[in-house]
Amino acid sequence: MPLKKMKAPATTRSSEDRKAIIEEIKTDEEAVKSITDEVAGDDKDAHDAEEAAKNPPANLSDSEKAAYVDAKKNDEQTALDAAGDARERLTEAQKSLDDAKAKLKSLDDAKKGKI
Numbered sequence: 001m002p003l004k005k006m007k008a009p010a011t012t013r014s015s016e017d018r019k020a021i022i023e024e025i026k027t028d029e030e031a032v033k034s035i036t037d038e039v040a041g042d043d044k045d046a047h048d049a050e051e052a053a054k055n056p057p058a059n060l061s062d063s064e065k066a067a068y069v070d071a072k073k074n075d076e077q078t079a080l081d082a083a084g085d086a087r088e089r090l091t092e093a094q095k096s097l098d099d100a101k102a103k104l105k106s107l108d109d110a111k112k113g114k115i
Contacts, residue, residue, distance in 0.1 A: 014111060021104045028097035035090040042083035049076035 053072035056065045 014107065018104065018107055021100055021107065024100040025097065025104065028093060028100055031093040032090065032097055035086055035093055039083055039086045039090060042079050042086055046076050046079035046083060049073070049079060 049072045053069045053076065056068045056072075060068055
């Protein structure tokens with residue numbers, strides 16, 4: 001009987017650790033998806049701004065066209081910068097997700113070894 005009492009807290013702790021890691025994985029997966037969507041949106045914004053700069057409205061005067069093109073080029077650069085920042089965060093989020101998955105695998109492997 002005392003042996004079972006000693007195993008119960010370890011099993012409970014292991015179960016709690018597993019639940020915490022699974023929650024971490026879910027959170028990291030949501031972050032990866034969200035940031036991936038953000039990158040796609042920033043890339044689209046950059047592309048749209050680039051296309052707009054290449055094709056300013058015909059009804060603008062020459063000075064208005066120049067200002068329009070400059071504004072669109074600035075918008076493009078802003079979107080490219082945002083996409084770059086998001087890609088860095090995506091790399092970090094993906095690493096965190098991979099680490100959490102590795103922790104879960106290690107915990108599961110250790111549990112299998114004890115059975």
